[in-house]
Amino acid sequence: MVKIDLLVNGKKHSLEVEEDMRLIDLLREKLGLTGVKEGCSEGECGACTVIMDGEVVNSCLVMAFQAHESNIITIEGLDGEGSLHPLQQAFIDAGAVQCGYCTPGMILSAKALLDKNPNPTEEEIREGISGNLCRCTGYNKIVEAINRAKGV
């Protein structure tokens, strides 16, 4: 077991984790953050995307102990008290949600993009979500949603 301290969605956590535990397991199993989705377990699909110290990571490829002293944001940390993040609202309004399984990862990749580049071109948006697969093939609506949210 390894003891780690980390900040998840603004809340401090100190916990013991197994050496072979992945960040996704820590978030889902230990902290109950099931908005983190597991689609492929090998960093291809992006469903498990979270933001770690401002960068998007596949939480299935990060070991839990590597998150020691890091700042993690999951989909559960996006909406404030009673209000949605502009990206969440834009995804609803643009019809960018179908089966919903890629949605948390998509929104987090979009957030990380907008945090760094508040006014991305369509090409930059597409590049920003290029690590996230949507099998319902709703990419156009997703790009539209991110475009809508960027000014807000």
Next chain:
Amino acid sequence: MRLDVVGKNILRVDALSKVTGKALYPEDIYMENMLYGKTLRSKVPHAYIRVDTSKAERIDGVIKIFTHKDVPKNEYGVVLKDHEVFCSQKVRRIGDPIAFVVAKDLKTCHLALENIRVEYEEIEGVFDPIEAMKDDAPKVHGDSNIIYHFKIRKGDIKEGFKNSHVIVENTYKTHMVDHAFLQPESGVSFIDEEGRITVIVATQYPHYDREEIASALNMPEESVRVINANVGGAFGGREDISLQIHLALATKELNRPVKTVYSREESFIAHAKRHPMIMKYKTGADRDGKLLALEAEIIGDSGAYASWAMNVLRKSGVHASGPYEIPNVKVDSIAVYTNNPFTGAMRGFGATQVPIAYEQQMDILAEKLGLDPISIRLKNMFRKGSVTATGQVLTESVPLQECLERVVERMDFPRREEAY
């Protein structure tokens, strides 16, 4: 007519829960006292098996290992009951379920899987559907590999080909495709407050699932409940049973909640694929490009189980002539068992493969007759009053011509053609 929904953007009722990460898929459900289940699957495509679970059963934390002996009625299948819940004598494909380990945690499940001994006595398999149709081919089930043969006979193709100025003959092949829905199969089973065996699953057919579970467990349907959680994509791939019966059986026997989550790899191995098809086409047209005859043979590889083979190959057969009026048609579409992964429903249900054949035939006919690809289609396409290959008279709206003309206009088709 006033339309409240059509033509308007309506907000999805489930969108809010999905953008906030609150939407629950089966794997997101955790219950008190919950056990974990993992499936042992065949590593070879065709073999007689002997299974020894005794060593695995002794592992600390293993609660029970289920095999065919534990299943009251060891069969299921959407049309034909040709699947076994767990293979009893023979495996017919890589990935056939052999046993289901239930343990206190996932690590123990994995350890137990490694310790189940399966003796495979391999037998010759058949992987090419054309080979599989021969009398002396190894048989996957029973004494013939032919599951289904659909026929269309309209007019007289001999006469049609005799009068044809051009005849085009080709064989087209399509490959197997996986749906690759983003959420791998998962489920949780438990006994609800009314004593019913309850399975939470992401499925396309909760009512069929209930029937299949009740039948395999030899229970009345009222004692089984299937709850459809959020479904992370399906596209036809969740029409067959995957883990539903395994979970229900385990909860019934153990009286505890059980959870199973497939890995991506297991998901690929476990569920049906799109039928690969071999499509032999002969199409004849007169000097002006008017179609006179079509002869098509479509062979669909159903893999080791039938699943929706009849429905899929029937649809391929019905769609074999495309949206074109042809006076003389002979179609044979055949579904065949092989030892390949089994195939079933996927987006289009057999209507997706045949355009690859009939549309290429149209392009080649046009080229041979010195016509452009649009005019040959306009000459032959279905209109109101057309009679299809199956004899259906199209009496309702058939706006195909309008559609094609608009596409041609928007694509600036004549200019594009010149560019080539």
